[in-house]
Amino acid sequence: MKKLIVANLKMNFTKEEMIDYIKGIKNQISNNFEVVICPSFVYLSMFQNFDYKIGAQDVFYFVQGSYTGEVSPIQLKSLGVSHIIVGHSERRKYFKEDDLLIGKKIKAILKQNIKPIFCVGETLTERQLKKTTNILKNQLLIALKDISKEEIKDIIIAYEPVWAIGSGITPTANQIKEVILYIKKVIMNKYNLEIKVLYGGSVNKENIKSIINLEEVAGLLIGSSSLDPNYFISMLDLIV
Numbered sequence: 001m002k003k004l005i006v007a008n009l010k011m012n013f014t015k016e017e018m019i020d021y022i023k024g025i026k027n028q029i030s031n032n033f034e035v036v037i038c039p040s041f042v043y044l045s046m047f048q049n050f051d052y053k054i055g056a057q058d059v060f061y062f063v064q065g066s067y068t069g070e071v072s073p074i075q076l077k078s079l080g081v082s083h084i085i086v087g088h089s090e091r092r093k094y095f096k097e098d099d100l101l102i103g104k105k106i107k108a109i110l111k112q113n114i115k116p117i118f119c120v121g122e123t124l125t126e127r128q129l130k131k132t133t134n135i136l137k138n139q140l141l142i143a144l145k146d147i148s149k150e151e152i153k154d155i156i157i158a159y160e161p162v163w164a165i166g167s168g169i170t171p172t173a174n175q176i177k178e179v180i181l182y183i184k185k186v187i188m189n190k191y192n193l194e195i196k197v198l199y200g201g202s203v204n205k206e207n208i209k210s211i212i213n214l215e216e217v218a219g220l221l222i223g224s225s226s227l228d229p230n231y232f233i234s235m236l237d238l239i240v
């Protein structure tokens, strides 16, 4: 099974910079990986006839209507989006998204046959207070409360410790393994099946090998290290 590499470009690049970025990564990433590039909504239509899959960084849960400023799963589908990141810690922190809202988004994404990349993770304080497993269990079970066994098969979970995102600090390989096994156990207990779990948070050239080599890690969600095409490509070359 190919490992999944998801680039979260966040709110970066002007249109001209995006054109350069697309040129920079075109045909450069090994097809040993399944690659999903997630630019801002406004640039998605620039990725037609692209060599990799495209993803969105968020979505609203209604199909259409009077929701000024929002973007729906069906609109994203019409642009060729195959994956949507949902529940990212930046959405939780800056836009006060909670587990119930995230659950509604996941449901709406699945209805359009798009794969949700559902992010979960604990803060540093929560880890220090040894609450990591409790926090993750709540995040998972609340957001997935209306998700059926049929639907869960299409969901990809991303374990993203909040304290690792953009900080340059990563958990040890053992800590990652421990948490991912826990997430898989929660899903196994509820649905009796295995789910793909990605790791995300400060992946870089120094740590990528030790993380991707973990059998439990189905792939990576990469922020900062995906922004410079040369860095991104040479980092992925290390693990081909």
Ligand code: PEP
Pocket (backbone or CB within 6 Å): 008, 160, 164, 165, 166, 167, 200, 201, 202, 203, 221, 222, 223, 224, 225
């Ligand atoms: C992210 O925000 O999903 C992420 C993984 O960011 P970074 O790689 O910059 O920590």
